[in-house]
Amino acid sequence: MQEIPDGERRTETARLEGFSDAVFAIAITLLVLDLKVPPPGRPGLLGELLLDQWREYLAFLASFATIGVMWMYHHKLFTLINRVDRTLLVLNGLLLLGVAIVPFPTAVAAAYVRHPDAKVAAMFHTGTFVMITVIFRLLWQHASSRNRLLAPGANPRVVGVLNRISAVAPILYLASFFLASVSPLGSTLLNSAIVVIFVMLIP
Amino acid sequence: MQEIPDGERRTETARLEGFSDAVFAIAITLLVLDLKVPPPGRPGLLGELLLDQWREYLAFLASFATIGVMWMYHHKLFTLINRVDRTLLVLNGLLLLGVAIVPFPTAVAAAYVRHPDAKVAAMFHTGTFVMITVIFRLLWQHASSRNRLLAPGANPRVVGVLNRISAVAPILYLASFFLASVSPLGSTLLNSAIVVIFVMLIP
């Protein structure tokens, strides 16, 4: 990339953030398409059928919350990052790929929730989160190591917190991935718990 | 959250508004996927089939209008709010969750419109609006009580109007929720009437 003055660089970040925000917002809203209308059948059954889908709703909620908290941290990162290089562009592209894919494993997890293969489906679901958090870690590491792309006044305490959280996140989701091989429901609940912790730790 | 100067805080609000706007816009536009093409059958029937879906159209319109008016009020709120804290972030996330879900209960209501369980479906549909307006109330209460997150020059008259409307909205939708258990159509019409009132009362 050519040398560009500081003003244009900020614009560069702005449009990258805008595009990323749009992908986050679309992916999080498309998740609703994974919720299926129970096929009309015997009268008096609908209430029961809707309640019976609680595991599908949990899978939806875990994905919604995960994309939401990813957006919050992405947002936080880009209050510190003020330059863009090719590697950041590629890593951000991979991150968006991960986020945009989420509706698919969520649909798989929801479709197999009552099937003997529910464990595999849950591993596929949580595995996507492992992948996303690994890319997130790489992106942050690239941007922050030796302050490569950080704004001059980036708060070192915030940088430190993001270092630790981005390192721990893939480990937590990996634990949840293995938990899924035993208990799909346990994994979905752990995923939601991870999100709550992340929201509370946001610097 | 760390202490941040006023300028950055405004930016913080701006990106939250931008993300919220995108979710509102996507959810409101995705509703169209709930309108189903009548399966091609006997010639000469299409006009009738399309007209016959008027209750599905009403369910769609009620959801469209409700998300639309929610956007207007959300927008109005954020002309008064100029700071973001963690609780606001979480409540706004829950609000977006409610808005993003709307296409699902709308689809349920439309699919069951001619089914004996239409009442349950309509309660599910209107129940979502109850939930959304309750979260909206909590969000506004958090932001406005003791001017916690309001801009210094926030017009007290407007704040007062929003206090009253946000308190009344869940009650109106709750009434419509109970009406749905008797008359799904009556509930849908009441939902639309509520929206008209809210548009007229917007300060």
Add this chain to the structure above:
Amino acid sequence: MQEIPDGERRTETARLEGFSDAVFAIAITLLVLDLKVPPPGRPGLLGELLLDQWREYLAFLASFATIGVMWMYHHKLFTLINRVDRTLLVLNGLLLLGVAIVPFPTAVAAAYVRHPDAKVAAMFHTGTFVMITVIFRLLWQHASSRNRLLAPGANPRVVGVLNRISAVAPILYLASFFLASVSPLGSTLLNSAIVVIFVMLIP
């Protein structure tokens, strides 16, 4: 609506434009979901099946072009409008409703293209455009009559051109609506021709 200083009014317009742009962009992109993958069948047939869908593609293109040109004119309008009142908010909401619905009549037109009811489907499709252009005319009339919501320096020549085009548009689409009752294909082609004319006339 309360009295607000000029600066905030511009912001008000900006967020309305942003929300409208998002709905236009989502509706225009959702149209692709109306294009159906031919169900895999006898080998060697796919090329033919894809070519055979040319009328479906035309219906898609007419909708895409119409939403696109609507966006261009909406955009042009809001370079002249710099105030927002409740009526504008409501009319703009109705316009977005019309735009967001377009994928539904397009799907109907595409699904019935080879069915005896193709004429009814085409009338439903073009009828939506009549409705949208009527709302567009009302919106512009409200904003421009006696310069109600126009910026002080609004170019009178541009205002005049928009007056004439917004008045003629519903008439052209109405002609196409009646043409659809005779020739669905003729109507779709006329719709495309109307768009070309509108693009050339954009002031």
Add this chain to the structure above:
Amino acid sequence: MQEIPDGERRTETARLEGFSDAVFAIAITLLVLDLKVPPPGRPGLLGELLLDQWREYLAFLASFATIGVMWMYHHKLFTLINRVDRTLLVLNGLLLLGVAIVPFPTAVAAAYVRHPDAKVAAMFHTGTFVMITVIFRLLWQHASSRNRLLAPGANPRVVGVLNRISAVAPILYLASFFLASVSPLGSTLLNSAIVVIFVMLIP
């Protein structure tokens, strides 16, 4: 188009970019709907079924990467272009049409990946990329020839690089189009390789 002062012209570009960004972001995120949940069947099969879809994933990835890199270059172009005329508006509309369509040929390619007609499907898929890159070339040629719409300070080296890349892109995709008639998989892999090269060459 009327004569407009420089400030407004920049705004004009800004809204065009914003609308284009939204269409790019929606199209890239809608691609996920092309990934299909394997219908629940015999227990123990899900892992295999998911792995078995690797060619569908590749088709998805090729489309995702292509739209992504198109966005990057579109973005780069509009750091150089600072005026809008009718031809640019139309060519940009055609470009967005191409981008918005991508989920359809991707779905065709994915649905026919194990069918004897996979070659035709792959040609349809890659043919869309040929079309998009041709429009891209025309757009850039119109904007840059005799600096028609370029900003005064546009870097001649960057302009030169974009000239060459936009001229070569359609040729590369045309080669991949013909490759698809022999090897669908080879064509999909070549499409991905082209994207990698384009990312590395971005000026």
